[in-house]
Amino acid sequence: MEEYILKTREDGTTITVRDLQLKLLEMLKDIDIVCRKHKVQYWxxxxxxxxxVRHKGFIPWDDDADIGMLYEDYLKLLEAVKDLDPKKYIVQSFETHKEYNVLIPAMKIRLKHTYCEEYNALLKNKCKDSDGIFIDVFIIDYVSENHVKDFVWRCRNGILMLLIAALENLHINPLPLKKRYVRNARKYGKQNQDSPMIGFDLTWCFNSFFHPVVYPKESVFPIQYVPFEDxxxxxxxxxxxxxDAEVSVNHMSYPPKKDQQPKHIKDIAF
Structure with missing residues (x-):
C-alpha cells in the first residue's frame, strides 16, 4: 500500500495519512458509542x-472524516458529546464558542494533545482552546423542491458568508451577522420540514448554488451499519x-493517479 506522507519530523520520522486515519478511527468509535447511547442518528x-462503500474503510489518501445528521439529532448531539472523555476531547461549535467560525461545519470534535492546520484560510479555526485533529459534523436539513426558492435562500446566506469571511479576516467577530446566518439556516429548514428532500443546511454554502447537494430523505433512513476498517x-x-449528489455519479471509479493525494491538512503533530 502506498504511503502518503503528511509531515516529516525533525528527527526524520514521518506522520502518514494512515497514522492520521487510525487516530480518526479511534475518535469515530468513541463518537459512535455516545451517539448510540443518546439515540443520535447520524451517518x-x-x-x-x-x-x-468502496473500500470498507478510509479512502487510502483521505485525510479527514465527516459525519452528518438531521438538525433534530444535532440538538441531541450537543448533549451527547458531554459524555465524551473531557481529558481526551474538546467540542467546538457556535453553541459552545461564540468566536466559532460559522462558515465551517456546525461542529468539530477535536482530539486533545494533537495539532492540525487546514489549507483553506477561509476555514481557519477561531477557537483558542484547541487546534487538534478533528471529526467534522455537518447538519443535514430539509430543502425546498422549488429550485428558484432554494437558489434565493442560498444566495442570501452566500452574501452573508462573504461579509462574515471579510470581517473575520480583519480579526473582527461579526456576532450579529453570524447569528443571522445561522438563524436563516434554521428558518429555511423549518419552512421545508414537509419536503421529501434533504441536504447540507444553509450554513454550508461552499457547494454550487445551482447544483446543491440534495437527496431524498427516504434514501437515508433507516441507516445501516456496515464494515469500516475493524x-x-x-x-x-x-x-x-x-x-451521486455529494461526490460524483462515477464515485465507484478511482480518480486519476494525480488526484489520489491528501488535500486538507497543511500541518500536523501528535
Whole structure:
C-alpha cells in the first residue's frame, strides 16, 4: 500500500495519512458509542461514506472524516458529546464558542494533545482552546423542491458568508451577522420540514448554488451499519443517492493517479 506522507519530523520520522486515519478511527468509535447511547442518528458523509462503500474503510489518501445528521439529532448531539472523555476531547461549535467560525461545519470534535492546520484560510479555526485533529459534523436539513426558492435562500446566506469571511479576516467577530446566518439556516429548514428532500443546511454554502447537494430523505433512513476498517459504522440506507449528489455519479471509479493525494491538512503533530 502506498504511503502518503503528511509531515516529516525533525528527527526524520514521518506522520502518514494512515497514522492520521487510525487516530480518526479511534475518535469515530468513541463518537459512535455516545451517539448510540443518546439515540443520535447520524451517518458518514462525503469521502468517509465513499470509503465505507468502496473500500470498507478510509479512502487510502483521505485525510479527514465527516459525519452528518438531521438538525433534530444535532440538538441531541450537543448533549451527547458531554459524555465524551473531557481529558481526551474538546467540542467546538457556535453553541459552545461564540468566536466559532460559522462558515465551517456546525461542529468539530477535536482530539486533545494533537495539532492540525487546514489549507483553506477561509476555514481557519477561531477557537483558542484547541487546534487538534478533528471529526467534522455537518447538519443535514430539509430543502425546498422549488429550485428558484432554494437558489434565493442560498444566495442570501452566500452574501452573508462573504461579509462574515471579510470581517473575520480583519480579526473582527461579526456576532450579529453570524447569528443571522445561522438563524436563516434554521428558518429555511423549518419552512421545508414537509419536503421529501434533504441536504447540507444553509450554513454550508461552499457547494454550487445551482447544483446543491440534495437527496431524498427516504434514501437515508433507516441507516445501516456496515464494515469500516475493524468496526461497523453507519451510512445511508441507499448511499448511492448521497454519493451521486455529494461526490460524483462515477464515485465507484478511482480518480486519476494525480488526484489520489491528501488535500486538507497543511500541518500536523501528535
Amino acid at each position: 458518514l458523509t462525503g469521502g468517509s461514506c465513499l470509503g465505507a 468496526t461497523m459504522l453507519p451510512i445511508p440506507k441507499r448511499p448511492k443517492d448521497l454519493l
